[in-house]
Amino acid sequence: MASGSISINWPIPTNLVASTRDESNTRYATFSWDKLSNTALSNLDPSGGGYVDIYWRVSINGSTYLVYNNPTFTYSLSLGGCNQCVKVQSIYVLGSNTLVATSEFCKELCVESLPDLYCLSKKSTKINYGGLSQSGRMRWAQKVKNGRFR
Numbered sequence: 001m002a003s004g005s006i007s008i009n010w011p012i013p014t015n016l017v018a019s020t021r022d023e024s025n026t027r028y029a030t031f032s033w034d035k036l037s038n039t040a041l042s043n044l045d046p047s048g049g050g051y052v053d054i055y056w057r058v059s060i061n062g063s064t065y066l067v068y069n070n071p072t073f074t075y076s077l078s079l080g081g082c083n084q085c086v087k088v089q090s091i092y093v094l095g096s097n098t099l100v101a102t103s104e105f106c107k108e109l110c111v112e113s114l115p116d117l118y119c120l121s122k123k124s125t126k127i128n129y130g131g132l133s134q135s136g137r138m139r140w141a142q143k144v145k146n147g148r149f150r
Helices: 038-044 134-146
Strands: 004-006 017-023 026-032 051-060 063-068 072-077 083-094 099-102 109-112
Touching: 017 109, 026 083, 063 072, 072 083
Parallel strands: 004 099
Antiparallel strands: 017 026, 026 072, 051 063, 051 083, 083 099, 083 109
C-alpha cells in the first residue's frame, strides 16, 4: 500500500470571500470559497476514478483548522481592532486514505476585528479649576478648606 503526498499543480481554492456579523461585543467572520465540481475533480485524475474526497486546510494567523464537506468556515474574531488573516489550501484524497495531493494556499484575505471597548472608554479624570494657575488652585483649595469665600 502506497502512502505519500503529491503537490504539483493541483487547483488552488478560488473566490475566497468573507462576511461579518456582530453580536454583542463579538464579531463573527464567515469565510467561503468555491468548491470544484465533481466533473472537474474526476478530470484531475486521468487514471480514472482515484479521487475519493476533498477537504481544506484553513490557516488563520498561523493556526490551522480542517474543514470537511462544505467550503465555509466561521470564526470568532478577537477584540483589539487588529486584522485576522485567512488563507485556504485544498487537500485531495486519492485512491486510498493514505495518498493525498495538496494545492498551494490561496491569496490571503484579512478581516478587521472590533476595537477593544475598554481602550476606547478611557475617561479623563482631570478636574477643571476654571483656568486657575497652580498657585491659584492652591489658594482656592485653602479657601474651600477654611470655609472663606468672598
